[in-house]
Amino acid sequence: MTANTPEMHIAFGVNDTYAEPLETCITSLLWHNQNSRIYLYVLHESLSPENRKSLAELTAPFPNSRISFIQTSIPNEFNNLLKHSTITKETFLRFSLPTLLPTHVDKALYLDADIVINGPIQSFFDTPLQDHILAATPDAYKETYLSLLKPYGVQEYVNAGVLLLNLKVIREEHLLPEVYRFIQANLHNPHIKLADQDVINILWHQRTLIQDRIYNMDMRKISDKTGLILHYAGHPKPWYEMGLRNFYWAFYDKMKEALKNQDNPFPFLVMHQTFLDIASGTERVIIKIIIPPYQAFHRTVIFPLSMMMLDLFY
Numbered sequence: 001m002t003a004n005t006p007e008m009h010i011a012f013g014v015n016d017t018y019a020e021p022l023e024t025c026i027t028s029l030l031w032h033n034q035n036s037r038i039y040l041y042v043l044h045e046s047l048s049p050e051n052r053k054s055l056a057e058l059t060a061p062f063p064n065s066r067i068s069f070i071q072t073s074i075p076n077e078f079n080n081l082l083k084h085s086t087i088t089k090e091t092f093l094r095f096s097l098p099t100l101l102p103t104h105v106d107k108a109l110y111l112d113a114d115i116v117i118n119g120p121i122q123s124f125f126d127t128p129l130q131d132h133i134l135a136a137t138p139d140a141y142k143e144t145y146l147s148l149l150k151p152y153g154v155q156e157y158v159n160a161g162v163l164l165l166n167l168k169v170i171r172e173e174h175l176l177p178e179v180y181r182f183i184q185a186n187l188h189n190p191h192i193k194l195a196d197q198d199v200i201n202i203l204w205h206q207r208t209l210i211q212d213r214i215y216n217m218d219m220r221k222i223s224d225k226t227g228l229i230l231h232y233a234g235h236p237k238p239w240y241e242m243g244l245r246n247f248y249w250a251f252y253d254k255m256k257e258a259l260k261n262q263d264n265p266f267p268f269l270v271m272h273q274t275f276l277d278i279a280s281g282t283e284r285v286i287i288k289i290i291i292p293p294y295q296a297f298h299r300t301v302i303f304p305l306s307m308m309m310l311d312l313f314y
Contacts, residue, residue: 001064007037008125009108011101013093014044019051022113023058029117030062036122040067041101041108043093045074070100091196094163095179098170106168112161114232121228124215127164133175134200135164135209140218140233145198152202160197161231162216164209179203 010029014022026040042055052069059065074092094110101108109125127135136158139145145157170176183199192198201208217227220234 001037005035005037005064006122006126007039008033008122009039009041009101009105010125011041011043011094011097011108011110012113013090013096013110014042014047014113015090016046016048016051018090018113019047019055023055025111025113025115025117026055026058026067029111029121030058030065032117032119033121034062034064035120036064038062038065039105040065041070041097042067043070043072043090043096043100045072045090045093047071072096072100091160092183094160094165094196095176097165098167098176101167103171106166108165108167110160110163110165111229112231112233115161116230116232117228118230119228121215124211124228125164127209127211129164129166129169129209131166131169131207132209133166133169133204133207135211136160136162137211137213137216139197140221145201148192149198149202154201154205156205156208156210157201158205158208158210159216159218159231159233160200161233162229163200164211 012022012025022042030038040059042052047069055069056067059067072093074090097108097110107125107129109121129135139157139159142157146154149157179199182203183196186192186199192202214227215229216231217229218234219230219232
């Protein structure tokens with residue numbers, strides 16, 4: 001690392017339930033971005049010491065990375081805005097980034113924990129924001145939510161799982177008080193279905209810089225494996241559901257095992273991508289195993305949805 005090494009400031013907001021998925025996210029991020037200086041910020045309300053230790057250990061093989069844990073609180077009344085089982089109140093922690101991150105950090109990339117990084121993302125982080133508040137990609141189900149938010153004149157609807165935030169503008173224009181006032185005034189608003197994501201789209205849609213879907217590929221709808229940021233949004237979560245669980249944890253386990261080898265971390269990398277073939281009632285899984293120096297081969301596996309366990313990795 002030199003004075004000219006590019007850097008990224010990347011933040012997460014999690015509880016103990018999402019700590020292990022976050023390990024997979026961070027591991028894939030660090031592996032694919034070894035030419036960048038990476039500052040990680042984990043925002044939490046009560047993350048256990050054991051989970052903090054496990055997350056901190058992930059940076060050991062990567063001297064280009066540093067991790068910080070920032071404990072804060074979330075107003076309990078914000079729970080009234082949560083209407084989906086996959087959304088926890090920690091989702092509101094992204095609004096705390098302008099006040100909790102160091103004041104010299106002008107830009108931060110917020111990532112949900114249910115993400116796998118599939119390549120270098122420095123160019124995305126370096127996107128010039130100018131006077132935009134954020135950069136993000138359109139939500140895979142945007143038509144549904146645009147209809148719900150029609151009274152607010154929202155013309156484009158982005159997914160909040162990947163947000164490149166202009167902290168400098170948010171601070172200088174004192175935008176957060178308006179956000180918190182809006183949340184307090186709309187805790188029972190029937191138009192708001194996706195908590196902070198809807199709030200971001202309502203308040204900031206006119207100052208959002210739209211990005212390519214490769215920077216937030218919803219794995220429920222997109223079968224293209226070329227995305228740089230793969231997002232397991234909604235259901236099913238890959239660490240719970242059927243075959244999805246096996247492949248996600250195979251990736252996770254290989255990462256954890258390889259971490260023990262400090263001289264040669266990650267001798268190989270297992271990536272996967274899954275999509276549902278409705279007509280045949282099967283899930284199709286593409287597995288990519290990458291062996292340095294980045295020689296890859298692919299394998300496609302098809303299995304019935306009724307099959308609960310597959311032992312593809314020995």
